[in-house]
Each structure stands twice: as structure tokens, then as C-alpha cells.
Amino acid sequence: MIRRRLLIAAATLVSGLVALALLPIELISRAPVYRNWLSQRAANALRELVGQGGTGGLGTAARNAGLTPDQALGKLMSRGSHAAFLMNLSDRGLLRSYLDERQRDDFATGRVDYLEGWLLSETEICIAALLGD
């Protein structure tokens, strides 16, 4: 009987570890994990823009909703060329006006969702996911 219980416990433990290993690291790690240099570059530029205050829990909320930093970057770059996006990252003023325009466009086209109760643009949610808390 005892051996049977041990076997069940071991099997549960192994299956748990396997499941954990299969989960993307981005959804497990407390800090954002960037799988490519562009994600890191974008996060740096955005962090510079919003300052050191963090996202007030929105980053975790976005990640809990299943949005990884790389997926967020993918969405952010989905409108327009990569080159244009890189250009925007290089200049604070350019980046701000680019984000303003995107946010307006998000609201106008219904690309919005609730995060922690706030109705936010897809752009804001992606930035939160990219930056973490």
C-alpha cells in the first residue's frame, strides 16, 4: 500500500515538473524574459520613456492574461515596418508621438481591453507586458 502511494506521489511530482518545463519561461519568471535583442531594445527605450516608476502591477496582469514580452513586441511591430519601429525607438519625441497615434487608433478601431479594471489600448497593454512591473 505504502509503495503504491509513493509511486503515485512520484508520478504526480514528475508530471508537475514536466508541465512546468513545458510552460514558456516568460510566463513563469517574475522578471520579463526577452528572447530577442529587439524586445530588449524596445523595453529599454520604453522604460526610459515611462521612467522608473514601473507599471503599477499592469505588467504582471498583462502576463497573467497570457501575453509574453515577445508576443507584445510582435503586436507593437505589426503595424508598419521594422525599420520604422526601430527609428521610433531611437528618439524619445518620435516614440511618444508614435505611441500617442497608436493609442488613438486602438481606441478608434476597438483594439482595447480591460486590465486591472482600466480600459486600455492594445498598445498600452503591450508596453505593460514588455516592461513587467
Add this chain to the structure above:
Amino acid sequence: MFLRADKVRRGDTLQCDVCIVGAGAAGITIAQELVDSRLKVILLESGALRGDAETQSLAEGRTRGTEQTPLDQSRLRLFGGTTNHWAGICRPLDELDFLERSWVPDSGWPISRQSLEAYYRRAHPVCDLGPYDYGDAAWSRNIDPDDLFARADIVLKLVRYSKPTRFGTKFRRTLNRSNSMRVVLNANVTEIVPDPTVQTVRSVDVRTLAGNHFSVGARAFVIACGGIENARLLLLSDRFTRRGLGNDGDRVGRYYMDHLGTKYVGLMLHFDETMVRVATPSDYAGVGSKIGLGMTSEALTRERLLNHVMYIQQPQPLERMKAGAEIFGKHWDLSSVERVGEQTPPFLRLLGKARGSKLSLCYMESEPSPNPASRVTLSDEIDRLEQRKLIVDWQLHDPDYASISRAAQTYAQVVGRYGLGRMSLVRWLRDPKAERDRRVFPAQHHMGTTRMADSPSRGVVDSDCKIFGLDNTYIAGSSVFPTTGYINPTLTIVALSLRLADHLRGTL
């Protein structure tokens, strides 16, 4: 002339042309309009010039259904009635409120907004509201110079504050000086007595808590006891009709309504000063005012929404909001305030175009849809005058909640779309599955229980506020409202009362 009911000889029948039952906003408005007419008027008031607990206890009753304020707290029994503690918020109903709307069951008044316009104007000085102006004035251009709201199908609603006028105090001297007016205090009307054919009311029975009783006979009677007490008195008057007076169509007491207060819709983070200007109360032509956001008739029709207004409170620090929300936590949904991390607004603001740091609470008032199952009935409990007490069962339709939710989401969209800021919404407003969280706050505006209609099968009074089937008895007050709009009822009560006074002067 004022007199106390205990001074009237027991068993007497006082005679007059017009007997008004109830000295609140409606009853006093009609009485003071008739002061200079040739009509002899008796105004009967349950209370005295000052309130007393014994009389106030007659307002007790039971509540059921949606949470309500206890009935002996929301109403006052003394000269001046509930205007002795009203907030003074005034605005006429919108034109849409009078129309039959396919998406609002049992909607539509038998009179138009236009037909009340002249009476709304006359109601303004009665309520000390300054110039009659709710239109496209300078204040509107100051707040929204770019016509941004118009582009979003949103209208700014100017709401005026009465002092608030205490009707008892304001009109006491006028009524006392008049030779044609007798105001009888401590006079509780316990029954309306028609002739046996139930076509004409002969008299009303009056009792006092001290044990006196007498009658008042008149050529015309006006029942003006308040939004739910009017229905109670008709139901109690069952000497010749088992269902009560004016109740052949089983409409008396049904369609009970109150405004749906949503405290809170959520928070607004301001990206610029536009919404701060909306939130800032100001004096307009010497009268206090505030501004709410509403939707155009076209938008309400297109979206099939109930009429409503959203108010934005003046910005205040987050900590003060939290403290305020805790004090009133029983009725306020705290979730939106509690979910605001200290860094959330800074993050959103830095992404936004502005550098401000202002946060406001938002709340909404909405009309309910008329519901025949929402009703006032009589219980088996007896009050000190041996009258059956009230049961008020406030029932709401699911679409009422859904309308508030969709409206709140629309405002959140507009605020984001036009770069004015961001809004957070409490859970039940953003998630249709969160039914258990939904909560509305009773505004204590009792309406609809003797509704105005074009036929007795649809209501209790006709377009002159005369009870169907009775040729000399009228009802004044918010109980005649078939639908309520979103705004506090007093200005419309006064306008309808002025109209009824004109009718009485013209027909008697």
C-alpha cells in the same frame, strides 16, 4: 390661515372648492397658485410646521427586492414634506423621456415635453433656480471649445441647484395671509370617499393622532401625498371597490420606480483639463450648477440605452478617495479604488500626452425601465391610525443593469479615443458575468405608482392628472410619471403641479 386638525369639531364636514391632500412640493405649489383665485382651498397636511417622531412613524413600511432606504427615512411628514431635506438638484426631463421607445417597455407619456415647456419656465422661480437656460450657452463653449463631445455623440447636461428651497418655509406666509386658504395641520387623510357609483368623490376622511376625526368635502380633490403614499391612499380607499379607488385596471401601485444610482462607475485619470472642467461645479447666473455627461437622443436610440447621466467628481488625492469610499462602503463598490496601485496612474499618464496627475471618481444616475412587477401594496401591519402599512417591492429588469454597463463602457471608450484620459470601471460594469457584484444605489425618488396614460388599461390618471373613472379627483406628484428620465423629479413635479393648478382654475 393655519389651523390644527384637533381644533376642528369632531364629525364636522368642512367644505371648499378644492381640497389638496399633502403639503409637499406638489401640494404647496398648487395651493400657492390658487391663493389669488376665487376658489376656496383646504390644504391638509399630516404633519405640523415642525416634525415630530409620532407623525413621522406613520411613514414606516416594509421594503422588498432591490435595496432601498427605509421608508420612514426617505420621506418626511411635516409642512413642506420631503422638500425639508431634498438636495435641490433640478433640470427638466429630456424630450426623449416623453416618447414611446421600442426598447423601453411601457414607455411614453400622453403629453409632450413641449407642452410642459412653459410650466418648466414658471417652475424655475418657484424653486429659486435663476434664469431658465439649459441650452447651448457660454458655459458649454468654455468647457468644450472644439466640439469634441458633439463628435462623440455626447451632450453636456447642465444641472442647477436650488438653494434648496424649503417649500414650507418659503410659502408659509403667502398661504397664511390668504382668506381663501385654510391649511389644516396634523390632518391625516385615511380614506377618499366616493359616491356609491364611484364616479365622483364626495369627501375625504381625516383623523388625528390625538383621536379627532372629521371630513372635508370639495368640488375637486387633489391627492398630493408623495410618490408612494398617493398609491397607498387609493388602495386604502376600498369602501365601494375591493381593489381600491381608480384601480379598475389593476395599475395602482404598479410600476414603482426609483433612479438607479451607480456609485461608483469607477475612476477617471485626466490627461488634460477637459474633464476637469466638466467636473468643476460653478455658479451659473448666481445659481450653483454642475455638469453631467449624457448621450444624444440619436445615440440612445441607436444603442437602445436607457437615459442616464454620468457625473465626474472633482479630482482628489487617491488616499482621500479611498477614505471616502470606506466611509460609505455599504453602498459604494470599492473595487475600482482598491485596484488602483500607486504606480498605475503615473504609468498610464506617462504614456499619455499630458503630465497631469488628477484622478476623479465617476458616478451615474439612470432611469429604470417601467416594470409592472415593481409595486407598492398594502401589508397586514397596521399603523397608529389603524391603516394598513406599505410594502414597497422594487424590482428591476436585467436590461436596466445592462444599459448602465454599456453606457459606462461607451464613456470609457470615448475618453480614451479622444485622448482625455483613461477610465477604470468596477467589475460588474465591465464584465457581464459578474452579476453578483452589481449594485445600484436608491436615489429615494419614488415615482410611477399612479402613472399617467392615455387609457385606464395602461395607467391611473389621464393627461390632466385626473383619475380615470372619477370626474373630480386628481393626482399631483411624481407618482404620475410613466417614465422617470435620469434627473431628480422635483422640477417636473412643480411644473406638472402648475399645469394642474391652471387646469383647476380653468374648469372649476
